[in-house]
Amino acid sequence: MTEALVLPARLDATELGAFAPRLVDACKGGALHLDASDVTHLGALGTQLIISAAREQRSRGGTLEFSAISERAVNQLAMMGLTPQQLSEGAP
Numbered sequence: 001m002t003e004a005l006v007l008p009a010r011l012d013a014t015e016l017g018a019f020a021p022r023l024v025d026a027c028k029g030g031a032l033h034l035d036a037s038d039v040t041h042l043g044a045l046g047t048q049l050i051i052s053a054a055r056e057q058r059s060r061g062g063t064l065e066f067s068a069i070s071e072r073a074v075n076q077l078a079m080m081g082l083t084p085q086q087l088s089e090g091a092p
Helices: 013-026 044-059 071-079 084-089
Strands: 002-006 031-036 063-069
Touching: 002 013, 013 044, 031 044, 044 063, 044 084, 063 084, 071 084
Parallel strands: 002 031, 031 063
Antiparallel strands: none
């Protein structure tokens, strides 16, 4: 089963309280696709949450991938020394 989840525009400490439970609920194994096309701010805590979700997905035999990601989010990840692929893999 493929699950799709749209990330909020700002994935920071303010938004995590509302978004984290949705992401945790979506981690059931199978394929989880994150739509980050509208993300304008991807903070360190939001990044950490996605890494944890990817690790949880892998532990359940599933995957976590980005179906779309904004250029701004890619640039913010690069400033943290990360790529979307690393997040999908649950790294570092």
